[in-house]
Amino acid sequence: MENKKPVHIVVLGAGFGGLTFCKQLKLPNARITLVDRTNHHLFQPLLYQVATCGLSAPDIAQPVRSILSDRADITVLLDNVTGFDLDRKQVCLEKNSLTYDYLVLALGGRTGYFGHPEWERFAPGLKSLDDALRIRSHVLLSFEQAENEANTAEHDKLMTIVVVGGGPTGVELAGSFAELTRTVLKRDFRRIDPTEARIILIEASKNLLSNFPPDLSASARRQLEALGVQVRTETSVKDIRDGEVELANGEIIHAANTIWAAGVSASPLTQKLGVDLDRAGRVKVNPDLSLPGRPEIFAIGDLALVLQADGKPVPGVSPAAIQMASLVAKIIKQEVISGAKPVVRPAFKYWDKGTMATIGRSAAVAWIGKLKFSGLMAWLAWLFIHLIFLIGFRNRTSVFLQWTYSYFSYKRSARLITYLPQPTTAPLTPRN
Amino acid sequence: MENKKPVHIVVLGAGFGGLTFCKQLKLPNARITLVDRTNHHLFQPLLYQVATCGLSAPDIAQPVRSILSDRADITVLLDNVTGFDLDRKQVCLEKNSLTYDYLVLALGGRTGYFGHPEWERFAPGLKSLDDALRIRSHVLLSFEQAENEANTAEHDKLMTIVVVGGGPTGVELAGSFAELTRTVLKRDFRRIDPTEARIILIEASKNLLSNFPPDLSASARRQLEALGVQVRTETSVKDIRDGEVELANGEIIHAANTIWAAGVSASPLTQKLGVDLDRAGRVKVNPDLSLPGRPEIFAIGDLALVLQADGKPVPGVSPAAIQMASLVAKIIKQEVISGAKPVVRPAFKYWDKGTMATIGRSAAVAWIGKLKFSGLMAWLAWLFIHLIFLIGFRNRTSVFLQWTYSYFSYKRSARLITYLPQPTTAPLTPRN
Numbered sequence: 091m092e093n094k095k096p097v098h099i100v101v102l103g104a105g106f107g108g109l110t111f112c113k114q115l116k117l118p119n120a121r122i123t124l125v126d127r128t129n130h131h132l133f134q135p136l137l138y139q140v141a142t143c144g145l146s147a148p149d150i151a152q153p154v155r156s157i158l159s160d161r162a163d164i165t166v167l168l169d170n171v172t173g174f175d176l177d178r179k180q181v182c183l184e185k186n187s188l189t190y191d192y193l194v195l196a197l198g199g200r201t202g203y204f205g206h207p208e209w210e211r212f213a214p215g216l217k218s219l220d221d222a223l224r225i226r227s228h229v230l231l232s233f234e235q236a237e238n239e240a241n242t243a244e245h246d247k248l249m250t251i252v253v254v255g256g257g258p259t260g261v262e263l264a265g266s267f268a269e270l271t272r273t274v275l276k277r278d279f280r281r282i283d284p285t286e287a288r289i290i291l292i293e294a295s296k297n298l299l300s301n302f303p304p305d306l307s308a309s310a311r312r313q314l315e316a317l318g319v320q321v322r323t324e325t326s327v328k329d330i331r332d333g334e335v336e337l338a339n340g341e342i343i344h345a346a347n348t349i350w351a352a353g354v355s356a357s358p359l360t361q362k363l364g365v366d367l368d369r370a371g372r373v374k375v376n377p378d379l380s381l382p383g384r385p386e387i388f389a390i391g392d393l394a395l396v397l398q399a400d401g402k403p404v405p406g407v408s409p410a411a412i413q414m415a416s417l418v419a420k421i422i423k424q425e426v427i428s429g430a431k432p433v434v435r436p437a438f439k440y441w442d443k444g445t446m447a448t449i450g451r452s453a454a455v456a457w458i459g460k461l462k463f464s465g466l467m468a469w470l471a472w473l474f475i476h477l478i479f480l481i482g483f484r485n486r487t488s489v490f491l492q493w494t495y496s497y498f499s500y501k502r503s504a505r506l507i508t509y510l511p512q513p514t515t516a517p518l519t520p521r522n
Numbered sequence: 523m524e525n526k527k528p529v530h531i532v533v534l535g536a537g538f539g540g541l542t543f544c545k546q547l548k549l550p551n552a553r554i555t556l557v558d559r560t561n562h563h564l565f566q567p568l569l570y571q572v573a574t575c576g577l578s579a580p581d582i583a584q585p586v587r588s589i590l591s592d593r594a595d596i597t598v599l600l601d602n603v604t605g606f607d608l609d610r611k612q613v614c615l616e617k618n619s620l621t622y623d624y625l626v627l628a629l630g631g632r633t634g635y636f637g638h639p640e641w642e643r644f645a646p647g648l649k650s651l652d653d654a655l656r657i658r659s660h661v662l663l664s665f666e667q668a669e670n671e672a673n674t675a676e677h678d679k680l681m682t683i684v685v686v687g688g689g690p691t692g693v694e695l696a697g698s699f700a701e702l703t704r705t706v707l708k709r710d711f712r713r714i715d716p717t718e719a720r721i722i723l724i725e726a727s728k729n730l731l732s733n734f735p736p737d738l739s740a741s742a743r744r745q746l747e748a749l750g751v752q753v754r755t756e757t758s759v760k761d762i763r764d765g766e767v768e769l770a771n772g773e774i775i776h777a778a779n780t781i782w783a784a785g786v787s788a789s790p791l792t793q794k795l796g797v798d799l800d801r802a803g804r805v806k807v808n809p810d811l812s813l814p815g816r817p818e819i820f821a822i823g824d825l826a827l828v829l830q831a832d833g834k835p836v837p838g839v840s841p842a843a844i845q846m847a848s849l850v851a852k853i854i855k856q857e858v859i860s861g862a863k864p865v866v867r868p869a870f871k872y873w874d875k876g877t878m879a880t881i882g883r884s885a886a887v888a889w890i891g892k893l894k895f896s897g898l899m900a901w902l903a904w905l906f907i908h909l910i911f912l913i914g915f916r917n918r919t920s921v922f923l924q925w926t927y928s929y930f931s932y933k934r935s936a937r938l939i940t941y942l943p944q945p946t947t948a949p950l951t952p953r954n
Contacts, residue, residue, distance in 0.1 A: 129662065129939045148578040148935030155710035156934035165712040168666040185670035219940050230561065234600040238617035278587035280597040502588040503580030507561045508651050 096121045097426050100181055100190040102171055104131050104154045106408045107196035107391035110415035112164055117426055122164045123188055125181075129153050129168050132219055135408060135476050136493075138259060140222040141349075142266035143230070143274070143504045147219050149493065171197070173362050176384060192386050192422050195363075195373070196415070199392035199406060202355035202370065209330040213254060213350040216263070225349060227507045229267070232346045233275060236282045249287040250345040252335050254327055255352030256293025256300070258447035261310055263351060264291040265449035268317040274505075289319045290343060292335075294326045294352075299447060299455065301405070306455040309464045313449040327352075354406060356393045368395045372403075377437035379418055388421075390414035396438055404440045414438060446472040528553045529858050532613055532622040534603055536563050536586045538840045539628035539823035542847035544596055549858055554596045555620055557613075561585050561600050564651055567840060567908050568925075570691060572654035573781075574698035575662070575706070575936045579651050581925065603629070605794050608816060624818050624854055627792075627805070628847070631824035631838055634787035634802065641762040645684075645782040648691060657781060659939045661699070664778045665707060668714045681719040682777040684767050686759055687784030688725025688732070690879035693742055695783060696723040697881035700749040706937075721751045722775060724767075726758045726784075731879060731887065733837070738887040741896045745881040759784075786838060788825045800827045804835075809869035811850055820853075822846035828870055836872045846870060878904040 097120040101108045104126035112124055130151040139145040158164045169183040181188045201215025214221055214228075229251060236248040249271075253264045268289045275284035291298070291314065297307040298314075298321065311321050326338040335343045356371035365381050366374045372395035373381065379394060381387040391411035396404040404410045417438050424433050446456040448469055456468035463471060477490055495501070529552040533540045536558035544556055562583040571577040590596045601615040613620045633647025646653055646660075661683060668680040681703075685696045700721045707716035723730070723746065729739040730746075730753065743753050758770040767775045788803035797813050798806045804827035805813065811826060813819040823843035828836045836842045849870050856865050878888035880901055888900035895903060909922055927933070 129666065129937070146578065146580040147938060147940055148580065148933075151938050152934050153710070153937045156937065159709040162712075166710075167670060168663075169670060185667075219938070223940055231600075234561065235617075238599060238601060277591040278585070278598075280594075501580075502584050505561070505585045505588065506579060506583050506651070508579055508655055 097191045098123070098189065099192040099194065099422065100188050101125070101194045101196060102181065103196035103198055103391070104128075104166075105134070105196060105198045105391065105411065107198070107393075107411035107415045108194065109154070109157065110412045111194055111196065111390070111419050112158060112161070114416055114419040115423060116163075117423060120163065120422075120426060122161075123167060123190075124154065124158070124164055125167045125169050125171065125183060125186075125188075126154060127168065127170045128218065128220075129155070130219065131157060133476075134217075137216055137219070137222050138262045138266060140219065140504070141216055141225040141229075142263060143226060143270055144266060145493065146501075146504045146506075147223060151219055171359055176364070176387065179386070190386075193388070194415075194418060195360075195387065195389040195393055196391050196411070197357035197359055197393055199354040200357055201350055202353035203350065204353055206330075209350065212332055213252075213330045213335075213348040215350045216259060217354075223508070225347075226505075229347050230505060230507050233279065233282070233284060233287075235346075237279050245282060246288070247333060247344040248346045249282065249284065250290065250343065251287065251347040251349070252290045252292065252343055252345040253349050253351055254292045254330075254335070255350065256291060256295070256298035256321075256323065257351065258299065258445070260291055260293070260351035261298055261314065261447045261449060263349060264289050264319045264321075265314055265317055268314070268319045269450040272318060285318075288345075289317075290345070291319055291321050292325050292327060292337075293321070293323045296324055298323065302445065302447075302455065302457055303462060306457055306462055306464070310447060310449060310455050313455075313464075317450055354392065360389075360393060370395075378421060378435035379414055379438050380435075388418045390418055396440070398440055404438075405445070407445070409442075410440055413440060444471075444475070446475070448472055529623045530555070530621065531624040531626065531854065532620050533557070533626045533628060534613065535628035535630055535823070536560075536598075537566070537628060537630045537823060537843065539630070539825075539843035539847045540626065541586070541589065542844045543626055543628065543822070543851050544590060544593070546848055546851040547855060548595075549855060552595065552858060554593075555599060555622075556586065556590070556596055557599045557601050557603065557615060557618075557620075558586060559600065559602045560650065560652075561587070562651065563589055565908075566649075569648055569651070569654050570694045570698060572651065572936070573648055573657040573661075574695060574702055575658060576698060576702075577925065578933075578936045578938075579655060583651055603791055605791075608796070608819065611818070622818075625820070626847075626850060627795075627819065627821040627825055628823050628843070629789035629791055629825055631786040632789055633782055634785035635782065636785055638762075641782065644762045644764055645686060645767075645780040647782045648695070649786075655940070657779075658937075661779050662937060662939050665711065665714070665716060665719075667778075669711050677714060678720070679765060679776040680778045681714065681716065682722065682775065683719065683779040683781070684722045684724065684775055684777040685781050685783055686724045686762075686767070687782065688723060688727070688730040688753075688755065689783065690731065690877070692723055692725070692783035693730055693746065693879045693881060695781060696721050696751045696753075697746055697749055700746070700751045701882040704750060717750075720777075722777070723751055723753050724757050724759060724769075725753070725755045728756055730755065734877065734879075734887065734889055735894060738889055738894055738896070742879060742881060742887050745887075745896075749882055786824065792821075792825060802827075810853060810867035811846055811870050812867075820850045822850060828872070830872055836870075837877070839877070841874075842872055845872060876903075876907070878907070880904055 099122045101124045109131050130153050133150040136150045140147055155166050169185050171183055173182045179190050201217055203209045232248045236245045251267050253260045271284040271287040298310050299307045314321055328338045329336040335348055360367055360371050360373050373389040375389050375394045379388045392406040421435050448454040454468035454472055456463040456471050531554045533556045541563050562585050565582040568582045572579055587598050601617050603615055605614040611622050633649055635641045664680045668677045683699050685692045703716040703719040730742050731739045746753055760770045761768040767780055792799055792803050792805050805821040807821050807826045811820045824838040853867050880886040886900035886904055888895040888903050
């Protein structure tokens with residue numbers, strides 16, 4: 091019996107996973123509802139650039155509606171997921187309730203504090219545009235306050251930036267902040283000398299970029315130290331308080347700016363699915379990325395735990411999310427087209443296109459299969475690969491030119507503080 | 523006796539007035555301290571564009587420090603003015619206290635609510651970047667909410683934008699919102715039809731743009747109505763509450779989005795100067811723009827009440843602030859150079875370069891001396907004149923190209939909502 095009613099696919103999350111799925115799944119008799127709690131798709135690999143005043147928010151984000159405005163079959167909703175009723179095939183949102191034929195979970199990751207959620211207040215993570223803009227404002231305001239501040243002990247604290255976590259995000263943040271203070275901010279202030287700012291990168295394990303080959307880890311460390319970053323490996327954080335980071339050895343670092351780049355967990359909503367999760371909250375999916383026992387539900391991207399042939403989990407990087415989304419789109423398309431006939435679903439295989447981390451504006455480390463790059467070549471490779479992953483930007487060439495110009499010219503408008511620290515209008519006393 | 527100590531000039535406010543003064547006053551034996559409560563200089567004539575998703579914040583703002591980074595004689599402070607001790611020639615800030623030889627007051631205007639400061643909560647004004655971004659977020663979120671909302675009565679309210687005030691700001695806001703909903707937003711939503719949005723412009727007097735020649739006022743009204751704006755002249759607002767605007771005739775408009783463009787007063791700090799002010803709080807300055815009895819203090823821009831030859835006050839527009847700043851820079855320069863010899867100070871004469879208001883993307887009204895333009899010619903004239911007034915942008919040509927492209931392509935990134943309506947991380951329950 092032919093089913094005339096359109097197949098309804100609900101996609102939760104408009105990151106690389108969710109959006110790639112939407113772009114790739116085009117079926118005449120299917121409709122998609124895409125839900126996200128922000129109105130934009132974010133180019134996450136460059137989020138650290140907004141936090142460190144290298145790019146502006148509009149350079150790396152695009153409204154989801156605009157990206158999908160020509161898809162009459164896709165309805166976009168700005169809403170928050172509150173829960174699931176998987177037996178009834180329902181997703182509960184704050185403002186809507188959706189019934190699906192297929193459900194694609196692409197909710198992404200959240201900053202994880204290893205059981206210390208109270209640290210978040212003093213050490214924000216970097217997962218959203220709001221995160222990045224707040225970090226940027228906070229750091230710039232610390233320097234403004236130092237310029238105002240006569241007390242030199244306060245200067246040291248205000249001009250100290252601690253980054254916790256020596257993975258790619260932490261390395262990129264530390265390198266970019268070091269360059270920001272040594273080059274651009276140096277010229278902007280009169281009473282303080284921003285080149286005296288301390289940038290401290292803390293990593294619990296023996297090496298930065300511990301998933302990279304050891305010689306690249308060492309190269310990253312050297313390049314960071316050449317930029318003036320204090321790299322503290324085999325160093326763990328014991329506590330984070332207002333203006334202080336306490337290390338496991340009892341040492342206290344006085345810092346007005348602390349950023350957490352040490353842990354990513356899956357969205358806490360996975361706990362509501364009633365399936366096995368790993369310690370980071372990721373869903374232990376089948377080889378075809380579906381939930382055990384629920385062939386109509388898929389989990390992709392940072393939400394999914396998929397093991398590669400060597401037993402290691404697929405990393406939570408954008409290319410992985412994109413590849414998973416492609417597979418799920420292919421699977422659903424085949425099943426809808428074939429109707430009631432069971433389809434043998436392919437298993438997900440991650441094609442590792444390489445891993446990179448930038449260190450400042452002209453240095454990086456990159457690792458693609460057996461090839462290893464350092465320095466400027468790595469950085470250029472990184473740039474091109476990311477351009478290829480762009481979704482939703484009208485013209486990759488113009489984006490490339492824009493990023494290159496902005497990035498190398500350290501364009502001023504990336505240093506705006508748009509959050510006002512004070513109320514904007516004082517109440518007016520009526521004049522008699 | 524020659525005074526070797528550098529003359530200290532304190533400038534309060536980094537808008538057109540304050541910044542023009544800084545750029546024009548270059549003296550070997552003078553130093554300037556410039557204070558502003560934000561870190562950026564704002565190109566105010568285009569602020570409505572950010573509020574209506576035409577341009578992004580970085581397109582129209584530049585950090586003050588960057589603009590003045592090559593001036594070793596200028597110290598920039600991010601601080602708030604709290605009061606004055608004029609006899610001791612001191613300005614009190616939140617974090618600093620400054621003693622001056624000359625004081626330039628360029629604090630600008632504040633949104634004025636005619637004795638109803640409680641309306642501000644429901645009807646924000648448009649004076650800062652923060653204002654514009656909040657208005658933008660609010661309006662976009664209203665449409666998102668309407669897309670989620672099953673109740674049609676709520677739709678009407680959510681998709682109604684009321685602009686109070688029929689001067690240039692109100693006209694520009696209303697026209698731009700009308701275009702936004704009829705063109706761009708139309709394609710972005712599926713359940714609601716943004717072309718059904720009501721844009722209502724309320725003006726108490728008989729005409730929009732009441733300072734313009736009557737035929738231009740009429741032309742502006744026609745162009746707005748052609749865009750679908752409901753123009754209500756001879757209509758006053760009696761009260762503004764959450765989601766409601768009550769008119770003087772008792773009628774109630776249900777609107778989730780209300781913007782106040784009806785009054786600008788001088789910064790309330792003028793009340794602390796101990797001099798005569800007009801009803802809008804503006805300082806009644808001498809012909810040379812100095813405070814009565816205080817030749818070392820000048821007030822310029824929206825803060826100053828200066829009468830022209832015809833008895834009318836100089837309007838609170840950017841060109842006036844720039845011209846006043848030029849005069850004050852000239853006066854102070856002459857006095858410092860001439861040393862103790864008294865200098866006859868020139869009087870301020872306002873050269874009216876013309877007044878314009880845009881209506882949407884290809885229409886406007888403009889009035890320069892005896893010349894009157896409408897339509898596209900007026901709009902192009904407006905664009906060029908504003909480019910000439912730009913301060914701090916590196917390259918006017920590239921800004922012109924950027925604005926033109928962004929403006930006409932309705933670039934998507936001007937529709938980002940960066941303020942998150944919900945907390946970004948839910949607390950994680952540790953897994954056992």
